[in-house]
Amino acid sequence: MQIAVVFHSGYGHTAKLAEAVAQGVRQSPGSKALLIDVGQPFDWEQLSASDAMIFGCPTYMGGPSSVFKKFMEDSSSRWMKQEWADKIAAGFTNSASQSGDKLNTLVSMAVFAAQHSMIWVSLGLLPGNNASKASPNDLNRLGSFLGAMAQSNADQPAELAPPEADLLTASKLGLRVATIAQRLSPKAA
Ligand SMILES: Cc1cc2nc3c(=O)[nH]c(=O)nc-3n(C[C@H](O)[C@H](O)[C@H](O)COP(=O)(O)O)c2cc1C
Known part of the structure; x- marks a missing residue:
């Protein structure tokens, strides 16, 4: 399984x-992760050859960053051919607040995946950090269902933010997508 992390x-x-x-993807035996930074030139054929895609971008002005939005629009020639139909998709985002x-960013990604006839995979974790004995160190501390959310304090560099709980939550999404992609693969039948 090749799982592209497109960010x-x-x-x-x-x-x-x-x-x-x-x-997280690499924790699933037989799965390899292909990191694709859409802010840099990349190989669309390599992306299309992936079994699943996990989309990620910061939330800027309440939605996907413009660089990621450009990637979405640039994918329209692939959309015309429905090249990614029936591949697994999932998403993650990060912002200061x-x-x-x-x-809204995750919804945009899910709609984008639906336009490509992809199969959206949710985060699959119960919400953390939402009870008197709960903690900000909990998995899914921001209580998301549609995808993985992370929060990075506006005055901290990437060495310090987002916190470990959010990184772990994101890794769980990678593992879940890889596991489900294996299960649904025709190669597994
Ligand atoms: C142009 C711009 C718009 C932003 N809009 C939001 C926003 O709508 N909500 C929010 O919580 N943070 C917002 N932020 C903060 C970023 O989401 C936050 O700094 C994030 O960690 C940046 O991720 P990055 O380092 O991967 O770019 C914005 C930052 C920028 C530069």
Whole structure:
């Protein structure tokens, strides 16, 4: 299984999450992660050859960063051919505020995946950090379902943010996508 982690990061925080997602993918035996930074030139054929795609970008002005949005629009020639139909898709995002309107970014990614006739995989973790004995160190501390959310304090560099809990949450998404991609693969039948 080749799982592409297709991401943009302006200042490095979301790139750290992408690496964490890739680590999760690698925990699934037989799966390899292909990190694709859409802010750099990349090979579309290599991307299309992937069994699954996990999209990631920061939330800028309440939605996907413009670099990631450009990737979405540039994929339209692939969309015309429905080249990615029936591949697994999932998403993650990161922003400075606890909410920061991150959900809108994940919704955009899910709609994008649907336009490509892809199969959206949710985060698959119960919400953490939402009870009196819960903690900000919990997995899924921001309580997302549609994909993985992370929060990076605005005054901290990528060496310090997002925190470990968010990186671990992102790695769980990578592992889940790789596991489901294996299960649904015609190669597994
Ligand atoms: C142009 C711009 C718009 C932003 N808009 C939001 C926003 O809507 N909500 C939010 O919580 N943070 C917002 N932020 C903060 C970023 O999401 C945050 O710094 C994030 O960690 C950046 O990720 P990156 O280092 O991968 O680029 C914005 C930052 C920039 C530069």
